[in-house]
Amino acid sequence: MNGFYRSKVMIALLIGMPLIALLLFVLTPDLEGLPLGSFTALMISSMAGLLASTTLAVSVINERTQGVYDLLIVRPVRRPHILLAKYLAVVVSVIAAAFLSLLVANIYDWLNNSPIDIGSSLAEPMMVTITMACVSCAVAILVGSLVRSVLLGIILTLYGGNQLSAVIVLTSLQDMMSTEAAAIIGLALAATLVVLAVIMFNRKLNS
Amino acid sequence: MEAIIIEGLVKSYGPNVAVDHANLHIDEGTVFGLIGPNGAGKTTILRSLLGIIPYDSGKVLVSGTDMRRANPQLKLKIGYLPQRAAFQEWKTTEQVLLSLGRLSGLEKTYLKERVDEVLELLGIEEYRSRKVGKLSGGTMQKLGFAQAILHEPSVLILDEPMAALDPSSRFLFKKIIKESRALGTTILFSSHILSDIEDLADSVGLLQQGKVRYSGTIAGLKKEVDLRSELMVEVVDDKGEWASVRLPGVDIRQPSPGYLVVHLSDVTQWDVMVPKIMEALMNAGCHIRSFNRREPNLEDVYMAYVGGSN
Numbered sequence: 120m121n122g123f124y125r126s127k128v129m130i131a132l133l134i135g136m137p138l139i140a141l142l143l144f145v146l147t148p149d150l151e152g153l154p155l156g157s158f159t160a161l162m163i164s165s166m167a168g169l170l171a172s173t174t175l176a177v178s179v180i181n182e183r184t185q186g187v188y189d190l191l192i193v194r195p196v197r198r199p200h201i202l203l204a205k206y207l208a209v210v211v212s213v214i215a216a217a218f219l220s221l222l223v224a225n226i227y228d229w230l231n232n233s234p235i236d237i238g239s240s241l242a243e244p245m246m247v248t249i250t251m252a253c254v255s256c257a258v259a260i261l262v263g264s265l266v267r268s269v270l271l272g273i274i275l276t277l278y279g280g281n282q283l284s285a286v287i288v289l290t291s292l293q294d295m296m297s298t299e300a301a302a303i304i305g306l307a308l309a310a311t312l313v314v315l316a317v318i319m320f321n322r323k324l325n326s
Numbered sequence: 327m328e329a330i331i332i333e334g335l336v337k338s339y340g341p342n343v344a345v346d347h348a349n350l351h352i353d354e355g356t357v358f359g360l361i362g363p364n365g366a367g368k369t370t371i372l373r374s375l376l377g378i379i380p381y382d383s384g385k386v387l388v389s390g391t392d393m394r395r396a397n398p399q400l401k402l403k404i405g406y407l408p409q410r411a412a413f414q415e416w417k418t419t420e421q422v423l424l425s426l427g428r429l430s431g432l433e434k435t436y437l438k439e440r441v442d443e444v445l446e447l448l449g450i451e452e453y454r455s456r457k458v459g460k461l462s463g464g465t466m467q468k469l470g471f472a473q474a475i476l477h478e479p480s481v482l483i484l485d486e487p488m489a490a491l492d493p494s495s496r497f498l499f500k501k502i503i504k505e506s507r508a509l510g511t512t513i514l515f516s517s518h519i520l521s522d523i524e525d526l527a528d529s530v531g532l533l534q535q536g537k538v539r540y541s542g543t544i545a546g547l548k549k550e551v552d553l554r555s556e557l558m559v560e561v562v563d564d565k566g567e568w569a570s571v572r573l574p575g576v577d578i579r580q581p582s583p584g585y586l587v588v589h590l591s592d593v594t595q596w597d598v599m600v601p602k603i604m605e606a607l608m609n610a611g612c613h614i615r616s617f618n619r620r621e622p623n624l625e626d627v628y629m630a631y632v633g634g635s636n
Contacts (some may be wrong), residue, residue, distance in 0.1 A: 186413035190473060193376050194429040195398030195407045325380055326339075 137220045159224035163217045163244070169281050171213045172259035176219060176276040179205065179263025179320075180293050188324060198324060199317045200274040202260055207314060210249075210256050213322035217248040227254075243298050250305035254284035266321035283308075327353040327479055329512035330375065335384035337370050342367050344370040347384070352514055352529075355411040356509050359523035360516040361624075362533030363632055368516040369409060371533075373515075376406055388481055393498040402431055405479035409486045411470025415459035419450065419469055422458060423476060430477035447502065463490050469500060475506065482506060484515035488522055500526060520624040530624075534632050544624060551630045553622035557588035557600065559607065560615045567611040576603060 179202070182188060191201055210278040223243055227314075258280030266272050287305040289297050330352040337345040348387045350383040353356040356577060374381040377393030413422045420441060427437040445451045448468040453461060461469065466489055471503050473594060474482060482503075488496045496519075503513055503526055519521050523530060532540040532547065540547050559570070564584050571578060575591040576599065586607075590599055596619060607614060 182412075182414065184366055185409065186408055189373075189378055189408050190406070190411070190413070191427060191429065192378055193404060194426070195400060195401050195431070198399075287477045302456060322376070 253309035255280035359527030404473035
């Protein structure tokens with residue numbers, strides 16, 4: 120956590136995301152009155168997890184193959200804690216960055232006298248972002264625990280993790296189920312993937 | 327008392343047996359050198375010992391404890407330097423030591439003092455604020471050594487600690503190892519640099535194809551191989567005059583032009599025979615530039631043991 124929140128990825132998420140959202144909002148000609156808050160929510164849910172999860176997968180692959188974890192294992196550190204700490208650090212950082220971006224966007228809307236509904240402009244986008252971040256980061260640590268090639272890891276995380284998380288969230292966007300139900304399914308899937316990742320991580324460290 | 331006990335250790339990777347019923351006993355407060363060709367199983371033994379990898383069968387104890395099932399606090403007795411020390415690249419040298427020191431249970435104020443101490447001891451204070459990703463290989467190895475001794479462990483396990491070091495850094499590592507032994511630390515290290523093993527180790531283990539071929543003192547190993555000491559003679563303008571020299575119990579050979587190697591059948595007679603050999607060679611017409619007696623070193627013994635199979 121200590122390292123990730125100061126990393127370039129987090130700087131990109133914390134500063135870049137609101138800026139990109141604002142820039143695209145200004146440059147996009149036809150948004151049919153979509154407020155900045157909703158626009159930012161769409162941006163964040165599609166990009167934040169993507170950026171963070173690929174970084175997470177690359178980090179796990181590099182550190183595992185270089186033997187960084189050997190120096191932790193020989194100390195009183197439990198193997199699952201190494202992976203869980205990385206996962207939680209990234210997910211919490213993404214959630215913090217997403218919350219900050221949404222807050223800024225909603226304050227902008229409020230200053231421009233747009234009506235703000237806390238539920239639809241803050242709570243629901245956050246629920247979507249949390250679910251997507253949890254699922255894509257869970258795929259990232261699973262991929263990071265399984266493969267040795269960074270390139271393969273990036274491809275699998277991009278097309279596996281982000282597509283998987285998008286499928287779950289799309290069901291709620293298509294009104295097939297409520298956002299809450301989609302979030303519960305997504306979080307349950309993420310938990311399953313994390314358990315799998317921990318098992319595979321332990322096996323790989325044993326080899 | 328024995329600090330490390332390895333009995334009947336077997337570890338296979340699929341069909342390949344990496345370590346085959348290895349037995350090693352290492353006394354407390356001694357330095358033990360592990361030697362053997364590449365792929366002999368040295369690293370596998372060290373990693374099994376540390377509980378990093380599981381093994382198939384046998385008994386592996388450090389300070390009476392199996393590290394696979396050790397109480398986490400018992401792990402603090404061990405310091406480990408892997409063959410290629412790697413750290414999270416975004417951290418600075420100081421951050422690496424601080425975080426590993428915290429994981430080793432060191433109290434915050436003492437940890438800061440200790441980090442200063444080890445950085446100074448290894449001569450890497452100037453790299454304190456440099457990111458690990460920007461360190462040279464040698465400095466990285468020094469950082470690896472620094473983290474291994476940071477929490478003052480009673481057992482140090484070093485895998486090829488001096489392989490990538492320049493001569494002055496090797497000298498520094500050897501000095502620290504000797505000082506640690508003087509303080510009662512048990513040290514187990516593997517190395518390909520046999521002169522380092524000879525300088526440091528009280529006893530050695532010779533591994534070949536996963537089997538421990540020998541375990542004991544270096545003197546015992548030399549005795550077992552039965553390599554004789556020899557007299558090296560450098561001659562000027564060599565025309566083969568030495569071939570006419572005949573002395574009982576003396577064998578003279580020429581491995582390369584200008585050089586003679588003399589062996590005695592009775593190695594206790596060197597003091598008596600050297601003047602006689604010199605006199606005989608000069609009487610035969612040899613112009614001797616230099617001569618010296620050479621005892622077989624660990625490298626000769628190692629080559630006699632494993633050289634033929636590589």
